[in-house]
Structure formats: structure tokens, C-alpha cells
């Protein structure tokens with residue numbers, strides 16, 4: 001039977017609870033304990049798929065096609081596992097399932113209530129993931145902060161679990177924040193005390209408190225939290241802000257969190273080995289030559305919208321002993337006169353995914369710029385649509401070619417709705433989602449990058465390359481290096497007249513890991529680092 005670690009947040013949101021959860025997973029995995037992870041999101045959407053990136057940040061897609069919270073990306077990258085739809089549970093899913101059962105008559109005669117019906121449904125989701133994953137430990141992160149109205153049923157459910165599966169099989173970790181007062185130069189513990197009180201009020205006594213802070217946490221502060229919040233002294237774990245998120249597992253381990261968790265849950269102790277992780281952090285912190293990459297997007301004000309893209313670029317840069325210097329370029333700014341200067345120092349241009357017409361012309365300009373100036377280009381999903389639109393406009397000498405998403409009546413719909421999408425009316429969960437196979441054409445940039453002939457990549461889109469234009473663009477120099485195995489769908493495009501202008505219909509960023517960067521990102525940075533641009537230095541002879 002699996003054991004459970006429940007992680008709640010206190011005081012404020014955005015203090016890195018997801019990274020803490022991912023790091024706990026890393027620490028356990030380093031002791032050969034098998035883990036799975038689940039994120040509980042208290043909002044009423046069934047999934048984040050229909051939310052704006054400004055509301056939610058990136059939508060992370062699992063291999064089985066679930067649209068999920070971006071924290072799942074951190075869990076996958078840190079623990080190096082592949083999660084499924086069961087790892088993201090929202091209030092929307094819980095309520096629609098309970099109401100569906102009520103309509104079917106499953107509760108005939110009964111009054112449906114938050115306790116026990118809603119909490120029962122939530123607990124079913126915990127157990128389902130435990131059974132499916134067969135993990136020794138399931139870590140469950142409760143989204144939001146303690147005290148939020150919509151989080152109450154989740155907290156009540158995790159409280160009940162203590163009696164359902166036994167005290168010795170459940171651990172409660174509370175992640176809080178210690179604010180710093182400049183006038184008195186001290187960290188304050190009162191908000192933490194209040195949030196622990198709030199937890200206790202509903203019957204949860206945390207076993208461990210992880211204290212996030214922008215400043216070092218003194219022994220006195222630890223003693224105080226231990227006393228007022230009634231946790232053991234060694235169970236108050238300081239987590240000051242660090243330079244890189246990948247440092248967090250090392251910090252938590254140094255503070256004894258791994259030993260504590262193993263001890264409290266009575267897990268069989270095995271020797272832990274975080275040496276590879278330590279090596280990774282050492283390399284990240286080394287002073288490295290930068291590689292300048294321009295990310296041209298429409299949501300750049302909120303960098304979380306491109307979380308996995310940024311991480312995948314970092315992994316690839318590190319592989320080449322470079323540090324990533326990411327230039328965030330708003331695609332609408334490129335539409336202005338002289339916008340091109342924003343790309344002057346870029347050694348590579350990446351256009352990630354997105355929806356809707358706003359900023360598209362700026363992205364097309366970036367693609368023209370990359371093609372004309374032979375700057376390496378990587379297009380992801382929308383970035384492939386943009387590359388196809390740009391090349392078609394160039395070949396046909398017309399500004400007419402477009403995607404039917406942005407200009408439905410264009411006479412050159414080079415990107416069009418997938419045939420199976422034409423009849424789809426609902427917007428939630430109806431895109432082409434999750435893993436699909438892609439056959440690679442020998443000799444293409446993509447085949448060279450992967451070194452394989454068949455790969456599986458994750459998708460999230462409604463629109464696709466329109467086959468009516470395949471021959472025209474091929475004859476002008478576009479290479480379709482990746483196709484669906486039946487040859488019907490174009491999955492990747494590249495230009496034979498350009499050093500490295502490559503785009504894909506899928507989202508390779510979701511499959512990158514710090515220790516093994518994704519092949520497309522790896523080769524993109526590999527070519528970019530050798531590209532000489534304004535203000536960029538040629539590589540030093542010793543660097544690789």
C-alpha cells in the first residue's frame with residue numbers, strides 16, 4: 001500500500017510549493033523510493049485548457065493528453081518520471097463527477113453533501129493514483145493557500161486520510177513564507193503561526209514546516225516556529241531563496257528533510273545518492289559563456305506562460321557549456337517600425353505555442369528575419385504555423401497566405417483545421433492532445449537530432465499544415481523531416497536553404513530533462529552558439 005505526503009501552503013502563494021514538492025520527490029527517488037505526484041487545483045474549471053496563459057501560466061500536457069497545471073512539468077523534470085491525467089485533480093472534475101453520479105441515481109434517496117460525497121470523491125482520486133502508479137509514496141500538493149474558500153474540501157479530505165489509511169502512512173508538510181521587515185531587519189514568524197493555527201482548526205497538525213524566505217533563517221527563528229507551531233526542532237526546514245530551482249533538492253537534503261521523511265513514514269532506508277544532482281547544480285553555477293536566444297511570444301509579460309520552453313532552453317545551453325541569455329521579445333513590438341533591432345543580438349530565435357491572432361504578424365516578421373539573416377530558428381506548434389505562413393508568403397510573393405485560425409477566408413489557408421476538428425463545437429479538452437508517433441526522414445535536421453526513425457511527441461493544437469500546399473512549398477525548398485506514420489500529417493518542417501530553420505507541430509519542451517536535453521533544443525543551441533551576431537563574441541577555442 002502506498003504512503004501519502006500531503007503538502008499545503010501558507011501565508012502567500014507563489015513561494016515555490018511546486019518546486020518544493022518536486023524536490024521532495026527527487027530526494028525520495030535518490031533513496032530508490034518509488035514516487036508519484038498529484039496536484040489538487042481548487043478552481044472550478046475541469047482543467048486549465050481553456051484558461052488564458054495570463055491567468056494560469058503554461059498548460060502542461062501529459063503523454064496521455066491531459067491539459068494540466070505547470071507544476072506537473074516541474075514534477076516530471078525533477079523526478080524524471082512521466083505522469084498521466086490522474087496527477088491533476090480540480091474542483092471542476094470532482095463536482096462534475098459527483099453531480100454526474102447523482103443524475104445517474106448512484107446516491108438514490110440521499111442528500112449529496114460536501115462531506116462525505118465531495119471529500120469521498122477526492123479521496124478516490126488519491127487512491128486511484130496510488131493503485132495505478134504502484135508508487136511507495138504518493139506526494140499530493142494542495143494548490144492555493146490554507147484559508148482559501150475553495151480549498152476547504154481538499155483540506156478536509158486530506159485530514160480524513162489520516163484515519164482512513166493510518167497515522168503512520170500519512171505525513172503533512174506545510175510550506176510557509178517568512179516576511180522580512182526592513183525597518184527592524186528581522187524575519188517574522190507570526191503569519192506562519194496563523195496559518196498553522198488555521199490548519200489545526202480543521203484538524204491537521206503539520207509534521208514538518210518548510211519555511212521559505214528571502215533571507216537567512218536564524219536558529220532562534222527555527223526555535224520559535226518549533227515552539228509556537230508544535231513541530232520538532234529538526235522538522236522546521238529553512239528554504240532561503242536560491243539562484244536556481246535545481247538547487248532546492250540539495251538544500252532540503254542538507255537540512256535533513258530526506259532522513260526526516262523516511263523516518264516518519266517508516267520507509268526502508270536505502271543509501272541516498274544525489275551526486276548527479278550536485279554535479280548539475282555545480283555546472284549551472286559555473287560562470288559560462290552566454291548564448292543569446294530571442295523568445296518571440298505574445299504572453300512574454302508573464303514568463304510562466306513559457307515555463308517548459310525556458311527550462312528546455314536552459315538544459316540545452318548547459319549541455320553545450322553555455323548559460324542561457326534569454327531575450328524576451330513581445331511579438332507586437334516587432335510589428336512596430338524598427339522592431340527588427342530587438343533581434344540584433346539573437347544567436348537563435350524561438351517562437352513557442354500560442355492561440356489567437358494578436359501578435360501573429362510580429363512573429364511572421366521574426367521568421368522572415370531568421371530566414372533572411374540565416375539565424376537559427378526553432379518553431380514550436382504555433383511557431384511552425386508561423387514559419388509555414390512566412391515561407392508561403394515569400395514563395396507566392398503575396399501577403400495573403402495565412403492560417404485559417406487568423407484569417408478564415410484567405411485564399412491560401414496554408415494552415416487549416418484538422419479534418420476531425422471541423423465538426424467539434426466544444427472547446428474544453430477537444431484539441432489534438434498528447435503523444436502521437438512521428439516518422440523521421442533520414443538526412444533531415446530532425447532525424448539527425450534524434451538519431452532515431454520513430455519518435456513520440458506531445459501535441460496540443462487544432463490546426464495543421466494544409467496538404468494542398470505540400471508540393472508547392474516542397475519545390476521551393478521546404479523539407480518535411482517528420483510525418484505521421486501514414487504520411488498524412490506534416491509534423492515537422494525545415495528549410496534546405498538555411499543553416500537550421502526547423503519547426504514542429506508538437507511540443508518537444510515537455511520532454512526535456514536537466515540531465516538529458518531534448519534533441520531539437522540541443523541541436524538548436526548547438527548551431528546558435530556558433531552563430532556570430534551583434535555584440536556576441538566568437539567561441540573561445542577551449543569551449544565546446
Ligand code: GLN
Nearest residue numbers: 353354381382461462463
Ligand atoms: N493555435 C494553434 C492551434 O490551435 C497552435 C496551438 C499551439 O501553439 N499549441 O493549432
